[in-house]
Amino acid sequence: MVAFESLMLLLEPSTMLVIIGCAIYGLVVGAIPGFTATMAVALLVPMTYFLDPVPALAGIVTLAAMAIFAGDIPGALLRMPGTPASAAYADESFQMARRGEAETALGTSLVASAMGGIFGALLLIFAAPALAEISLSFSSFEYFWLACLGLVAAIAASNATPAKGAISLFIGLTIGMVGLDPVFGQQRFTFGNVNLVGGLAFIPVLIGLFAVSEAFRFGASPVARPEMLPLKPAAMFKGVFGHIGRLKLPILRGGIIGSVVGAIPGAGADIAAYISYAVARRLSPNKDKFGTGTVDGIVPATAANNAAVGGALIPATVFGIPGDSLTAVIIGVLYMKGLNPGPTVFLMQPTLLYAVFIAFLIANIVLVPFGFGAIAMFRRVLSAPPGVVMALVIMACIVGAFAVENTTFAIAVMLGAGLLGYYLEGNEFPLAPVILGIVLGPILESTFLASLAKSQGAFTEFFSRPIAGTLGATTISLVVAPLVYVLIKSRRQAT
DSSP states (O other): OHHHHHHHHHTSHHHHHHHHHHHHHHHHHHTSTTOOHHHHHHHHHHHHTTSOHHHHHHHHHHHHHHHHHHTHHHHHHHSOOSSGGGGGGHHHHHHHHHTTOHHHHHHHHHHHHHHHHHHHHHHHHHHHHHHHHHHHTOOHHHHHHHHHHHHHHHHHHOSSOHHHHHHHHHHHHHHHHOEEOTTTOOEESOTTOGGGTTOOOHHHHHHIIIIIHHHHHHHHSOOOOOOOOOOOHHHHTTTHHHHHHHTHHHHHHHHHHHHHHHHSTTOOHHHHHHHHHHHHHHHOTTGGGTTSOOHHHHHHHHHHHHHHHHHHHHHHHHTSOOSSHHHHHHHHHHHHTTOOOSHHHHHHOHHHHHHHHHHHHHHHHTHHHHHHHHHHHHGGGGGSOHHHHHHHHHHHHHHHHHHHHSSHHHHHHHHHHHHHHHHHHHTTOOSHHHHHHHHHHHHHHHHHHHHHHHHTTOGGGGGTSHHHHHHHHHHHHHHHHHHHHHHHHHHHHHO
């Protein structure tokens, strides 16, 4: 009965118009590098003052679902992920597009994104209380091991040697250390520059590493892009469902990883995508194709980042704890509408809450036709001369970087990161570990110091809690197992 009433609220014409408008807005903003899903939601908040709670919240979750996928489009076509969640597999998509397989890359990404989002939405509807209870039990010990697991995944996800992957990771960790020490508040790596006291903004660094470095490469050795044929619906989905059928288990695994990681406060879709990509690479029978452009690497990760949005809504709605920055904005809207997120919402406003859940489910169902339209429009950009396209890319990068910080220093950071990315890739150092090091570095440091203070220096306490012990054992095994395998293999060859 509650679900039926919620559906009726969503089917009202005014609510549907808001949902459709937010879907289009999310696709447009998500496809622009620098304009993340969180930024799109934040920009929409002032409009929610004039809307009722149901259309306001339904529009926001629809926007989020669309924007997360839309980041895949420029990642595949221009190697500049529109959102941080798309960075994990941008290289795979771009390599396929360079081989003339852009339709396959984007088609499989679109369908897998919708399937992952649907999985996350169903889990949100049917298992929210149980999963929220698990995520609520996480302490600094669990967060520390989760950060360690993400760092190990960063090296595993790289297409280079472990040594080069580790060097890239340490570069990212160093960038993440710029600013103030989280415990004592001492300045680190600021060199007396007040602009560095708050640290290096993540979005300008991301844009620089992936987008500006690509523009620099084009400027150093301009290469004419292959002429793009007009997009045809038949070509768009040709062979896609064959790949989806072959990779149904990795998609399911990506949906599970995304939902679980998304439900952990502070994790988010980008970490879920990196972990899912690394796990897929470890378990795939075609692991040698990873990094050269394969749907085997795209599908699990894109399913995970869309499922993570549903997972992040679990602690936000059930316990009032934001799963990520996007759901933090959603919590703000709930308070603005006079609703206190938490267990009492299920008792006082169950119709409203399930309307939001169902809206997220519907958004992922209609993601395929809406996403197809967005891909068709965005590909027209490639009909322009390559030099013009790169000029527009730089312009979009500057706008995106400036919009985050509102300072010209952010543009300088973006250009510096572009030079760093150009140098690293020119010497075959992967960029993905750099990004994850920046994201997880502060989390790793703060949770390690907090855990050390709690345990009074006893490292055995890091394994004393069941979940922390499981995460710790998993992380250590991922590091030790390859070393043991190499040792055993070398001994067998010696004999």
